[in-house]
Amino acid sequence: MTVGFAGLSHLGLVSSIVTASKGFEVVAYDGDPELCRRLGGAQLPAFEPGLAELLAAARSRLTFTADPALLASCGVVFFALDTPTDEEGRSDLAPLRHLVADVVGQAGGEPVLVVLSQVPPGFTRSLADDLFDGRQPDSARVFSQVETLIIGRAVERALHPERFIVGCRDSQAALPPAYRKVLEAFGCPILLMRYESAELAKIAVNVWLATSVSVTNTLAELCEAIGADWSEVAPALKLDRRIGPHAYASPGLGIAGGNLERDLTTVATLATEHGTDASLVEACLANSQYRRDWALRNVHSLLVERNGQPLIAVWGLAYKPDTSWTRNSPALALIRSLAPLAIRAYDPQARLDPAAFPHAAQVESALEACRGAAVLAIMTPWAEFSTCDLREVRKCMAGNGIVDPFACLDPVSCSNVEFRHLRLGSRVAPAGLQP
Amino acid sequence: MIEHLRAAPKAPARVVVLGASGFVGCDLLQHLRELSLEVVGLSSCDLDLSRSDAAERLAGMLEPRDAVVVTAALTPDRGRDARTLIHNLTMAEQIAAGVALRPCAHLAYVSSDAVYADGINPVRESSWRAPGSLHGIMHLAREHVLTDAARAAKVPLLILRPSLLYGARDTHNGYGPNRFVRTAMTDRVIKLFGRGEEKRDHVSVRDLSRVIGLSLLHASVGALNVATGRSRSFFEVAHLVARLAGDGVTIECLPRASAVTHRHFDTSATLKAFPTFRYRPLDDGLSEVVKEICAIRA
Numbered sequence: 001m002t003v004g005f006a007g008l009s010h011l012g013l014v015s016s017i018v019t020a021s022k023g024f025e026v027v028a029y030d031g032d033p034e035l036c037r038r039l040g041g042a043q044l045p046a047f048e049p050g051l052a053e054l055l056a057a058a059r060s061r062l063t064f065t066a067d068p069a070l071l072a073s074c075g076v077v078f079f080a081l082d083t084p085t086d087e088e089g090r091s092d093l094a095p096l097r098h099l100v101a102d103v104v105g106q107a108g109g110e111p112v113l114v115v116l117s118q119v120p121p122g123f124t125r126s127l128a129d130d131l132f133d134g135r136q137p138d139s140a141r142v143f144s145q146v147e148t149l150i151i152g153r154a155v156e157r158a159l160h161p162e163r164f165i166v167g168c169r170d171s172q173a174a175l176p177p178a179y180r181k182v183l184e185a186f187g188c189p190i191l192l193m194r195y196e197s198a199e200l201a202k203i204a205v206n207v208w209l210a211t212s213v214s215v216t217n218t219l220a221e222l223c224e225a226i227g228a229d230w231s232e233v234a235p236a237l238k239l240d241r242r243i244g245p246h247a248y249a250s251p252g253l254g255i256a257g258g259n260l261e262r263d264l265t266t267v268a269t270l271a272t273e274h275g276t277d278a279s280l281v282e283a284c285l286a287n288s289q290y291r292r293d294w295a296l297r298n299v300h301s302l303l304v305e306r307n308g309q310p311l312i313a314v315w316g317l318a319y320k321p322d323t324s325w326t327r328n329s330p331a332l333a334l335i336r337s338l339a340p341l342a343i344r345a346y347d348p349q350a351r352l353d354p355a356a357f358p359h360a361a362q363v364e365s366a367l368e369a370c371r372g373a374a375v376l377a378i379m380t381p382w383a384e385f386s387t388c389d390l391r392e393v394r395k396c397m398a399g400n401g402i403v404d405p406f407a408c409l410d411p412v413s414c415s416n417v418e419f420r421h422l423r424l425g426s427r428v429a430p431a432g433l434q435p
Numbered sequence: 436m437i438e439h440l441r442a443a444p445k446a447p448a449r450v451v452v453l454g455a456s457g458f459v460g461c462d463l464l465q466h467l468r469e470l471s472l473e474v475v476g477l478s479s480c481d482l483d484l485s486r487s488d489a490a491e492r493l494a495g496m497l498e499p500r501d502a503v504v505v506t507a508a509l510t511p512d513r514g515r516d517a518r519t520l521i522h523n524l525t526m527a528e529q530i531a532a533g534v535a536l537r538p539c540a541h542l543a544y545v546s547s548d549a550v551y552a553d554g555i556n557p558v559r560e561s562s563w564r565a566p567g568s569l570h571g572i573m574h575l576a577r578e579h580v581l582t583d584a585a586r587a588a589k590v591p592l593l594i595l596r597p598s599l600l601y602g603a604r605d606t607h608n609g610y611g612p613n614r615f616v617r618t619a620m621t622d623r624v625i626k627l628f629g630r631g632e633e634k635r636d637h638v639s640v641r642d643l644s645r646v647i648g649l650s651l652l653h654a655s656v657g658a659l660n661v662a663t664g665r666s667r668s669f670f671e672v673a674h675l676v677a678r679l680a681g682d683g684v685t686i687e688c689l690p691r692a693s694a695v696t697h698r699h700f701d702t703s704a705t706l707k708a709f710p711t712f713r714y715r716p717l718d719d720g721l722s723e724v725v726k727e728i729c730a731i732r733a
Contacts, residue, residue: 290559293703297664300706309711337707 002027003182004074004111006103007081007096008035008064010046010154010325011147015080015116017051018158020058022185027074029103033066040064047324047349050155071107075178078145079103080116085258089265089285091120097127104131112179115144118259120266121199124167128195140169141176144195146202152322163189167198206263207281212248213255214284217291220251220425230425231407251424253295253330253379253405254288256319261285261328292330295377295403296337298422302375302401310399312338313373315366315408316380317347324349330405331379335360344369348382367396374399381406390417436560436704437650437657440591444652447541448500449473453484453493453530454507458605459545459640463506466644472651479507484526493533502541502651505530505581511570512607520569527577531584538588541654542581543647546596548660548698550575557701560596560658578658593650595643597661598700601720602640603727612637612672612717616724619680620732629691631669636662636700639720649709663714664702675718679725 001024005016008030016028030036035045042055055062063070071077081099084092096117104113113131115124124144132138144167149157164183166175171192175183183190193201220230234249243249255261264281271278303310319329326332329350335343335357343360345352346369352362363369366385370376370393378385385408394400394417402414407423414421422428450467454460455476467474475496482492484507497503507526509519534542549571550564566572578594585592601612608614615625643661650659667675677684705712715723 286561290557290701290703293701293706296703296706300710337703338710341710 001025001076001178001181002074004029004071004077004107006030006068006071006077006079007099007117008032008039009080009082010048010151011082011116011118011149012078012080013039013044014048014051014149014154014158015078015147017055017058017062018155019182020061021054021159023061024182024185025061025063026058027063027065027070029065029068029071031066031099031102036064036066047322048154049152049322054155068103068106069108071103071111072109074107074109074111076112076114076176076182077103077107078114078116080147083118083262085262085265089258089261090269091118091262091266093119093123100127100131110138110141112176113142114179115142116147118147118202118262119144119199121196121203121270123199124195125169128169136169140173143168143175143179144198146198146205148202148205151325152320159186161186161188163191165191165193165198165201167195168192169195171197203263203266206260207267207284209248210255210260210264210284210288211280213252213260214287216249216251217254217287217424221291221294223425224427227427229427233425251405252291253424254290254292255284256292256328256330258328261288292333293337294424295330295334295379295405298403299334299338299375299377299401302399302403302420302422309341310374311342311344311372313369313376313397314343314345314360315347315369315376315378315385316382317345317350317352317362318380318382321380321382324351326350329379331377332357334377334379344371344373347380348384350380367392370396373397375401375403377403378406378408381408385409390414390419394419437593437655437659437708439653439655439708441652441654444649445654446470446472447502447651447654449475449498449502450651451497451501451503451539452476453482453503453505454478456480457506457508457510458602458607459600459643460506461604462602462640463504463644463647466641466648467651470648470652472648484529485522486529489526489529490532490536493530494536497533497537497539499538499540501539502543502654503534503539504543504545504647504651506545508573508577510607512609515569517569520573523573524576524580527580531580534581534584534590535588538590540590541593541651542585542590543593543595543650544578544581545643545647546574546578546594547571548596548598548662548700550578550596553696556697557699558660558662559701560660560704591654591656593655594658595646595650595661596658597643598636598638598663598698600638600640600643601724603724603731605640611635611669612676612721612724615673615676616680616721616728619676619684620725620728623680623684624687625673625677625684626687626689627669627673628689628693629695630688631671631673632695634666634668634697634699636664636666636698637672637717637720638663639715639723641720641723642714645712646705646709649712655708659704659708660700660702661705662700662702663717664700664705665717666697666699667717672717672721675721676725679722 003024005028020026128139128142146165223230268278317331339359402421405424456478464476552563552565605613
């Protein structure tokens with residue numbers, strides 16, 4: 001059986017390649033012919049661990065095309081365009097609606113249509129009604145499926161999903177055989193529910209995670225103020241069965257990446273419209289914004305006694321390790337906020353746009369970034385940073401301040417070479433600054 | 436958050452300071468002159484903003500390329516009642532009408548952190564504005580009056596909300612560093628309510644002037660808190676002042692009249708707006724105040 005994917009941004013790309021790796025013939029469509037040409041040549045637009053290898057292994061079962069007519073042969077078509085959001089986390093669903101209309105109009109046939117994109121509650125029902133004018137048999141072949149990919153771990157999560165959440169017009173009816181066959185290839189539970197429940201389930205997962213992040217960040221900041229250490233507190237939480245070992249209990253620089261913010265904003269908007277209380281969600285968003293500036297405040301705290309125009313070294317540009325994505329990256333937010341102070345940055349994968357950051361220069365090694373720097377900010381916890389030679393770093397730098405939110409570096413080792421090392425969730429002992 | 440209409444600093448054609456004889460206005464005039472800006476200071480002797488013809492008179496004094504800084508207000512030491520509130524609002528009404536008659540190039544209003552609700556920490560520019568005093572209500576109402584006027588006249592508006600200010604020439608004598616310094620030097624005593632547990636963010640009036648100066652150079656618009664980001668208890672401040680004032684200063688604790696509250700600021704917006712600006716540490720600022728008062732007395 002052939003499975004179709006429409007929209008080859010991150011979600012569509014990962015999902016189509018993973019589906020091909022399960023033995024299905026896959027037609028992967030995108031309206032951008034250049035993207036399809038590059039994908040046909042195995043050139044991926046962004047780094048995702050394991051994806052290039054999976055693509056190489058499944059290449060013979062994949063057809064990348066800019067022609068929607070090729071989807072006519074598919075029993076199931078997944079619409080997997082990542083929903084764009086603005087700076088306030090509001091979704092723009094117009095590109096997805098256009099994509100669906102184009103494909104249904106041009107591909108023909110009667111495939112099962114599955115919306116895999118991130119959509120708010122009510123979207124799939126209205127889409128089905130619009131497409132088929134409310135005709136029951138046709139609109140019943142429209143489904144929404146919840147994606148729970150995590151950038152940087154997308155392949156792992158797509159290959160081994162915990163469950164499938166499927167929104168249906170009639171949750172009591174059996175799934176169409178073609179769709180069921182695709183889902184069963186992954187060997188996990190399949191939860192059928194009405195459209196709105198499935199769409200809200202996706203948001204519910206993210207809001208739940210966002211509150212965990214916010215609670216962690218709130219308590220980590222308190223640790224910094226009262227002399228506790230969150231790295232000592234967190235294991236106690238994770239051993240509590242009601243919280244669990246996989247809980248989001250690591251402090252961070254707010255909620256990054258865009259997906260959680262989008263779903264928080266969706267809940268806030270829905271709550272306003274329907275008159276339900278969303279003060280918790282508003283608090284999460286406010287706390288996220290506040291914690292995002294943690295690095296900025298601490299870089300300045302290390303610069304407080306410095307005059308002139310100090311150089312700041314930044315390690316890491318991607319919004320998290322093992323990806324080249326920089327959208328909503330705290331590193332870029334920091335670099336932007338430090339202008340016009342001079343920045344020297346390094347990242348193993350992500351690139352800095354020199355036009356957008358004229359005060360910053362990207363260099364090719366971590367050590368090079370540190371030469372003459374007053375302060376080092378480690379904004380993405382790439383594994384290679386934790387194995388750096390701290391004595392060499394110390395020799396390179398003009399100052400002795402390190403802002404290391406994710407504790408890439410060992411605090412004791414930093415102290416041994418007289419670094420003033422600031423990390424999330426822990427108060428640093430007062431120490432003098434180097435000239 | 437504020438936004439700079441001029442990325443590179445450039446002197447405004449002229450700066451007109453309303454309230455030039457007040458605590459903030461005086462210091463600001465001095466600072467702007469140190470920056471070699473052309474400055475005109477107007478005090479209530481030059482222009483009584485509570486009079487019904489003040490708008491026309493102000494309009495007659497303004498030039499289109501002027502930057503106008505509003506520091507004029509009756510401060511709480513002159514009254515905390517409704518009459519003071521109305522008086523201050525009348526002044527704002529006249530300023531708004533004057534700007535409408537003669538739009539200027541830039542308008543800056545020195546408001547107060549009293550516009551924020553009590554008990555919310557850390558305070559940031561987006562914090563809930565729900566003042567708990569007539570003084571705070573006055574500043575919030577003035578912000579609205581001037582915002583509407585500036586929007587209508589297409590004048591870029593900056594609102595600055597300073598935390599507690601201190602400085603040698605302070606006339607308010609409010610509870611805090613200013614009063615502590617005075618009583619320490621005259622009576623060799625500092626009186627605290629309770630044990631002075633309340634934490635506040637104390638800002639040197641010099642630093643407020645520096646922030647205003649930078650904002651004028653960059654033609655900044657929006658709202659910005661003026662706070663150091665480091666709150667200290669009155670107890671700490673009292674001990675600091677006692678040390679600076681020399682031997683023999685005692686600290687007395689009086690019965691507390693109200694519950695302990697704290698105020699802290701998130702200063703991220705200032706760090707983003709002015710990355711090279713540094714607030715002077717409280718120890719240094721108070722040391723300067725003590726020296727200045729000694730010099731004035733001598």
